[in-house]
Amino acid sequence: MRPELENLLQLQEIDMEILAIKKRFLYAPERLKTLKDANETKKGELQELKDRLSSLQERKFEVEDELEIETERLKKSQKKLSSIKTEREYNALLKEIDEIKKANKGREDEILEAEEEIEAILKDIEEKKKEVQEVEAQVKHEKSELDKKTKDLSSQLEALTEKRAEVEATVQPTLLSKYIFLRDKRSGIVVVSVKEGVCGGCNMNIPPQLFNELLRDDKIYTCPTCQRFLYALIEKDNA
Numbered sequence: 451m452r453p454e455l456e457n458l459l460q461l462q463e464i465d466m467e468i469l470a471i472k473k474r475f476l477y478a479p480e481r482l483k484t485l486k487d488a489n490e491t492k493k494g495e496l497q498e499l500k501d502r503l504s505s506l507q508e509r510k511f512e513v514e515d516e517l518e519i520e521t522e523r524l525k526k527s528q529k530k531l532s533s534i535k536t537e538r539e540y541n542a543l544l545k546e547i548d549e550i551k552k553a554n555k556g557r558e559d560e561i562l563e564a565e566e567e568i569e570a571i572l573k574d575i576e577e578k579k580k581e582v583q584e585v586e587a588q589v590k591h592e593k594s595e596l597d598k599k600t601k602d603l604s605s606q607l608e609a610l611t612e613k614r615a616e617v618e619a620t621v622q623p624t625l626l627s628k629y630i631f632l633r634d635k636r637s638g639i640v641v642v643s644v645k646e647g648v649c650g651g652c653n654m655n656i657p658p659q660l661f662n663e664l665l666r667d668d669k670i671y672t673c674p675t676c677q678r679f680l681y682a683l684i685e686k687d688n689a
């Protein structure tokens with residue numbers, strides 16, 4: 451391989467590493483966002499349970515008040531029964547008493563149901579609080595891990611950038627600008643091997659004449675299909 455191509459190949463390898471590191475930089479904020487979203491969801495669920503609890507408690511107090519008032523009314527009506535003269539009035543009052551009793555039975559049932567539900571929700575709230583704490587601890591733990599990883603990546607990137615500058619200085623400017631142009635168009639891979647007459651970049655056959663010229667290694671050749679820089683890869687058995 452021609453030395454200028456060797457330098458370019460080295461530059462390509464560094465650029466690929468840099469690209470991979472830059473991609474890995476994206477992971478930490480994405481992961482943190484996922485965790486924070488999960489945390490928000492759990493907090494939202496906890497809030498819903500608390501809201502449900504307070505509306506149940508409010509409703510329970512309301513019904514308890516009603517029950518107290520209606521129990522008083524029932525007592526008064528029952529007292530009144532003995533002083534009633536006509537059968538018609540008596541029956542009407544009996545009917546009223548019956549209705550109050552029925553309504554109060556309904557109120558008692560509702561209070562019981564509310565108490566059962568309140569008890570269950572209190573348990574759910576405790577569970578949910580634990581879940582929120584767990585997620586918060588996980589966020590905290592992962593954040594410090596991710597910060598560490600990001601720091602590592604930064605120093606890796608710094609070292610690579612320095613190395614890249616050194617290698618870049620060894621590449622001819624015209625070759626370098628062609629490389630950069632192709633690198634951005636061909637997702638990083640610009641210098642490729644040709645094996646058994648096939649371009650390692652685009653997998654197309656290159657003309658046999660070009661392959662023969664490539665073997666002479668007297669200048670830099672490019673693939674007629676994808677324009678990448680070529681070098682011949684010769685199997686050891688054939689060499």
Ligand SMILES: [Zn+2]
Pocket residue numbers: 649650651652653654673674675676677678
């Ligand atoms: Zn090609």
